[in-house]
Amino acid sequence: MSNEQPVDSLSRRRFFGGAGSVAAAGAGGLILGAGGATAVGGAVANAQEPNPAADVERLQAASAALSYPYYGTHQSGIDTPPQDHLVFTAFDLSATTPTELQLVLAKWSAAMAEMTAGRPVGKVEPGREQGVPVDTGEAFDMGPQGLTLTLGFGPSLFDARFGLAKFAPIDFANLPAMAGEALDPAYTGGDLCIQACANDPQVAYHAVRNLARMARTSVKTKWTVLGFGRASAGPTQKTPRNLMGFKDGTRNVSGEADFAEHVWVGEEAGQPWMKGGSYLVARKIHMLIETWDEDPIGDQQSVFGRTKQEGAPLSGQSEHDVPDFHATVAGKAAIAPDSHIALAAHENNGGTKILRRGYNFTDGLDSVGRLDAGLMFISYQKNPEQFVALQRKLGSSDRLNEYIRHVGSAVFAIPAGLPEAGSYYGKDFFA
Numbered sequence: 381m382s383n384e385q386p387v388d389s390l391s392r393r394r395f396f397g398g399a400g401s402v403a404a405a406g407a408g409g410l411i412l413g414a415g416g417a418t419a420v421g422g423a424v425a426n427a428q429e430p431n432p433a434a435d436v437e438r439l440q441a442a443s444a445a446l447s448y449p450y451y452g453t454h455q456s457g458i459d460t461p462p463q464d465h466l467v468f469t470a471f472d473l474s475a476t477t478p479t480e481l482q483l484v485l486a487k488w489s490a491a492m493a494e495m496t497a498g499r500p501v502g503k504v505e506p507g508r509e510q511g512v513p514v515d516t517g518e519a520f521d522m523g524p525q526g527l528t529l530t531l532g533f534g535p536s537l538f539d540a541r542f543g544l545a546k547f548a549p550i551d552f553a554n555l556p557a558m559a560g561e562a563l564d565p566a567y568t569g570g571d572l573c574i575q576a577c578a579n580d581p582q583v584a585y586h587a588v589r590n591l592a593r594m595a596r597t598s599v600k601t602k603w604t605v606l607g608f609g610r611a612s613a614g615p616t617q618k619t620p621r622n623l624m625g626f627k628d629g630t631r632n633v634s635g636e637a638d639f640a641e642h643v644w645v646g647e648e649a650g651q652p653w654m655k656g657g658s659y660l661v662a663r664k665i666h667m668l669i670e671t672w673d674e675d676p677i678g679d680q681q682s683v684f685g686r687t688k689q690e691g692a693p694l695s696g697q698s699e700h701d702v703p704d705f706h707a708t709v710a711g712k713a714a715i716a717p718d719s720h721i722a723l724a725a726h727e728n729n730g731g732t733k734i735l736r737r738g739y740n741f742t743d744g745l746d747s748v749g750r751l752d753a754g755l756m757f758i759s760y761q762k763n764p765e766q767f768v769a770l771q772r773k774l775g776s777s778d779r780l781n782e783y784i785r786h787v788g789s790a791v792f793a794i795p796a797g798l799p800e801a802g803s804y805y806g807k808d809f810f811a
Contacts (some may be wrong), residue, residue: 386569392534402478404793408667419557420665422761424806434521441720443525443526443579443580444522444523444524444525444580445524446523446524446525446526446579447476447496447497447498447522447524447525447526447527448460448496448524448526448528449797449799450492450493450496450497450798451797451799451801452797452798453626453656453796453797454644454656454657454658454796455530455531455595455657455794455795455796455797456468456496456528456529456797456799457528457529457530457575457577458530458643458658458735458737458760458794459530459639459643459735460526460528460577460609460614461526461614461615461616461617462577462612462613462617462737463526463527463577463578463584463610464575464578464579464580464581464608464609464610464612465578465580465581465584465605465606465607465608465739466573466575466577466579466581466584466605466606466608466610466739466756466758467576467581467585467587467588467604467605467606467755468573468574468575468576468604468605468607468608468662468739468758469573469574469576469588469592469601469603469604469608469721470534470569470570470571470601470602470603470604470662470790471570471571471572471573471592471600471601471602472536472570472571472597472599472600472602473537473541473571473572473600474557474597474598474600475597475599476541477542478542478543478604478686478809478810481542481598481806481809482809482810483598484595484599484809485804485805485806486807487594487595487685488531488581488591488594488595488804489531489798489804489805490802490804491590491594492529492531492587492591493801495519495527495586495587495590496524496527496528496529497513497528498522498523498524498525498527499737500514500515500517500519500520500624501514501515501590501594502508502514502515503515504516504517504520505517506682515590515636516586516589516590518582518585518586518589518591519582519583519586519587519769522580522582522583523549523583524578524583524609525579525580525583526577526578526579527576527577527578527583527584527587528575528576528577528578528624529574529575529576529711530574530575530577530660530794531572531573531574531652531794532572532574532575532660532790532793532794532795532803533571533572533792533793533806534560534569534571534572534790534792534793535548535552535553535554535791535793535797536568536569536570536571537570537572538552540614542809544809547651547808547809548567548651549649549650549654549669549793550648550649550650550651551650551728552649552793553766554569554687554788555764555767555768555790555791557767557777558768558771558772558786559772559776559781559785560771560774560775560776560778560784560786561785561789562774562780562785562786563786563787563788563789564787566600566602566603566787567603567605567664567787567788568601568603568789568790569789569790570787570792571599572599572729572791572792573618573660573662573673574587574588574590574591575660575758576588581608583673585606603716603743603788604786605664605739605756606741606807607738607739607740607741607756608739608740608741608742609621609739609740610738610739610740611628611629611631611734611736611738611739611740611755612628612629612632612738613630613738614632614634615634615635619691619699620811621749622738622740622755623667623669623740623742623753623754623755624667624672624680624684624783624796625680626680626684626686626688627686627691627699628736628738628755629736630686630691630699630700631639631721631726632735632736633735633736637760638733639680639735640734641733641762642732642733642734642761642762642766643658643676643760643761643762644656644657644658644762645657645658645659645762645763646762648762648763648794652808653806654793654795654808655794655796656796656797657726657793657794657796658760658761658762658794659760659761659763659764659792659793659794660758660759660760660791660792660794661734661757661758661759661760661761661767661791662756662757662758662788662790662791662792663756663758663786663788663789664697664741664756664757664786664787664788664789665684665753665754665755665756665757665785665786666752666753666754666782666784666785666786666787667755667783667784667786668756668782668783668784668785669750669751669753670750670751670782671782672783675783675805682694682716682719682779683719683720683779683780683782683783684720684721684780685703685715685716685719685722686699686721686723687718693715693721694709694715694719695707695714695715696713699794700738703715703721703722703725703726703727705717705722705725716779717780718777718779719778719779720754720774720778720779720780723770723772723773723777724770724774725775725779728775729769729770732766732769732770733766734759734760734761734766734767734770734795735759735760735761736757736758736759736761737758737759737760738756738758739755739756739758739809740753740754740755740756741753741754741755742758755784755786760794764791780792784809
């Protein structure tokens with residue numbers, strides 16, 4: 381996969397893997413573990429005289445310097461290890477001509493390359509006192525922070541407004557209505573989307589803010605979700621937890637073979653610009669936190685089909701044990717057939733998998749004083765039908781539905797990555 385390695389000297393394996401964290405600067409670094417500090421690459425650390433402040437500074441510097449390639453076969457932000465923070469935004473176009481749309485996509489593509497490299501999109505401090513800053517400046521000197529920016533096209537982009545119907549992928553349409561939904565039109569659909577992920581929330585926010593600002597006469601923000609505490613894991617990352625307290629993403633898509641079979645689009649979309657791309661499904665899921673918090677632990681574990689602390693399937697002992705959906709305890713199925721993992725497992729869905737890349741969110745309190753919080757579910761798949769098939773099954777039978785509501789929804793076609801500087805997303809539309 382073309383976006384497999386960060387471009388700075390800190391490898392993904394060293395940064396995300398192992399029991400300790402790694403801080404690297406040039407040739408040297410420190411592995412921080414339970415036993416103190418150990419030298420890496422020739423640097424000498426004194427285990428008897430630890431310096432926590434210096435260790436934190438090194439870790440922060442390593443995180444700030446982390447960057448991922450912008451140009452490549454696939455857009456970054458899909459197979460990239462999930463970062464800590466998300467700003468997901470859907471836009472509607474106020475532009476009325478193909479030329480206006482072309483200018484937005486060209487400007488955004490160039491600006492995305494700059495920001496993912498940790499550079500501003502223009503002058504932060506103009507030379508003239510009356511000059512207006514081009515870049516808003518709140519991420520100046522903060523570094524890339526592992527920022528990825530992923531752009532997508534909604535089905536509505538291919539309507540009659542811009543004459544792009546012939547470029548629409550085969551059977552690309554809004555998601556059908558499904559059980560378990562209470563969709564709010566304010567959190568549904570969009571002509572374009574930007575998924576900004578970074579290890580610092582201000583860097584992700586800055587990126588979306590500046591993209592919206594530079595196209596303010598042509599696009600308007602339709603809806604946005606600020607996510608924190610990633611709720612999915614890459615292959616070498618510790619599995620995180622959702623706001624219900626359960627590990628999320630244990631059996632995620634992993635490895636080149638899985639990505640080729642389940643995530644990356646080939647010829648089936650009927651559009652050359654989609655080859656190497658994917659489809660993004662976004663679902664804003666509100667959790668009934670107060671109700672869930674009163675549920676006994678035995679029932680919570682039965683709902684998910686896993687233990688809460690370890691994350692083990694109820695048929696096993698460890699998180700990564702393969703669930704045994706035929707196992708019984710006292711004559712009953714160890715994992716209930718209507719539990720979340722039983723309904724979602726690829727073994728019970730003809731091998732269907734999706735790449736989950738969700739984030740927790742909280743928006744304060746709702747209109748009746750309850751916590752407005754939940755999961756910003758994001759998945760990638762080579763065909764939206766993969767998600768639809770799973771969600772139809774979950775929406776009709778999942779015991780988790782008692783505690784969640786799907787309130788937002790959208791689907792976007794994610795074009796392939798850009799090959800080089802000077803190219804831009806959607807260029808094929810205007811050739």
